[in-house]
Amino acid sequence: xxxxxxxxxxxxxxxxxxxxxxxxxxxxxxxxxxxxxxxxxxxxxxxxxxxxxxxxxxxxxxxxxxxxxxxxxxxxxxxxxxxxxxxxxxxxxxxxxxxxxxxxxxxxxxxxxxxxxxxxxxxxxxxxxxxxxxxxxxxxxxxxxxxxxxxxxxxxxxxxxxxxxxxxxxxxxxxxxxxxxxxxxxxxxxxxxxxxxxxxxxxxxxxxxxxxxxxxxxxxxxxxxxxxxxxxxxxxxxxxxxxxxxxxxxxxxxxxxxxxxxxxxxxxxxxxxxxxxxxxxxxxxxxxxxxxxxxxxxxxxxxxxxxxxxxxxxxxxxxxxxxxxxxxxxxxxxxxxxxxxxxx
Ligand SMILES: *[C@@H]1O[C@H](CO)[C@@H](O)[C@H](O)[C@H]1NC(C)=O
Numbered sequence: 001x002x003x004x005x006x007x008x009x010x011x012x013x014x015x016x017x018x019x020x021x022x023x024x025x026x027x028x029x030x031x032x033x034x035x036x037x038x039x040x041x042x043x044x045x046x047x048x049x050x051x052x053x054x055x056x057x058x059x060x061x062x063x064x065x066x067x068x069x070x071x072x073x074x075x076x077x078x079x080x081x082x083x084x085x086x087x088x089x090x091x092x093x094x095x096x097x098x099x100x101x102x103x104x105x106x107x108x109x110x111x112x113x114x115x116x117x118x119x120x121x122x123x124x125x126x127x128x129x130x131x132x133x134x135x136x137x138x139x140x141x142x143x144x145x146x147x148x149x150x151x152x153x154x155x156x157x158x159x160x161x162x163x164x165x166x167x168x169x170x171x172x173x174x175x176x177x178x179x180x181x182x183x184x185x186x187x188x189x190x191x192x193x194x195x196x197x198x199x200x201x202x203x204x205x206x207x208x209x210x211x212x213x214x215x216x217x218x219x220x221x222x223x224x225x226x227x228x229x230x231x232x233x234x235x236x237x238x239x240x241x242x243x244x245x246x247x248x249x250x251x252x253x254x255x256x257x258x259x260x261x262x263x264x265x266x267x268x269x270x271x272x273x274x275x276x277x278x279x280x281x282x283x284x285x286x287x288x289x290x291x292x293x294x295x296x297x298x299x300x301x302x303x304x305x306x307x308x309x310x311x312x313x314x315x316x317x318x319x320x321x322x323x324x325x326x327x328x329x330x331x332x333x334x335x336x337x338x339x340x341x342x343x344x
């Protein structure tokens with residue numbers, strides 16, 4: 001009874017105390033969060049060799065960094081098949097990121113509907129797992145940097161695979177040659193373009209030289225006629241995989257690496273770190289990559305193994321596994337909408 005009376009008479013002050021202590025802890029943790037967030041930003045800057053021209057610029061990027069980290073932390077606290085990481089894109093807004101690191105656009109003459117033969121249409125010997133890296137048909141992960149020429153990287157990676165599978169030689173070929181010299185069609189240097197245009201150029205050009213001979217500069221330069229005269233490898237055509245058909249895509253990838261286009265501008269894709277990516281993403285194709293295999297995760301999730309061109313620090317050492325055989329025909333992020341491969 002005495003205790004109850006005490007409780008009753010002290011209810012207000014207890015409540016006040018409670019409110020006060022919650023307020024204090026919220027304020028303290030907010031201040032602590034700001035401090036630790038700023039520490040994290042400084043740490044991240046060191047890790048990624050980022051410098052800003054002045055404090056205003058630093059503050060602006062800090063605010064973006066903070067929003068991105070909050071998104072990444074809250075995503076990672078949820079239940080997902082994949083994890084995100086504060087990678088080198090963590091201080092960019094979505095608009096800045098999109099402008100710099102993607103680079104695919106649909107052809108204005110849109111020949112995507114053009115009738116194309118598909119030489120793997122009757123292929124049935126589809127293995128359960130394929131990883132063209134283990135067959136030595138994939139070169140090192142490259143980095144397009146701030147040049148929207150993913151279309152060149154995607155096409156060259158598919159060509160490198162085709163050359164290896166046909167000749168036995170893995171040769172790292174020159175994206176820079178494509179960026180500098182492909183000035184005939186709709187493709188222009190560091191501007192968004194389309195993968196089939198790169199294949200057309202390579203055919204017209206009579207082949208490509210090596211990456212060593214014509215190294216990547218991440219900017220468009222004048223076509224070096226001397227370098228482009230020494231071809232290291234040739235293709236003589238390309239074919240499109242029947243659109244919106246993951247089964248057909250599987251038949252193609254079972255035979256060689258394939259160029260595909262996806263929507264890659266969402267935050268979950270940008271900050272992908274590991275696991276099987278399953279969205280969210282739409283089908284507004286804006287990035288070209290190369291499928292270099294497929295398989296199934298231990299939990300049964302089927303995936304495509306994809307080589308990206310954002311350097312080795314992104315994703316799983318430069319690769320991403322994206323969910324395969326989704327319930328809509330376009331595939332996850334539109335991956336089955338526009339796939340093609342070179343022929344020799
Ligand atoms: C696939 O099989 C059909 C039916 O036998 C045949 O007409 C077609 O030419 C074959 N396609 C290829 C690429 O061999």
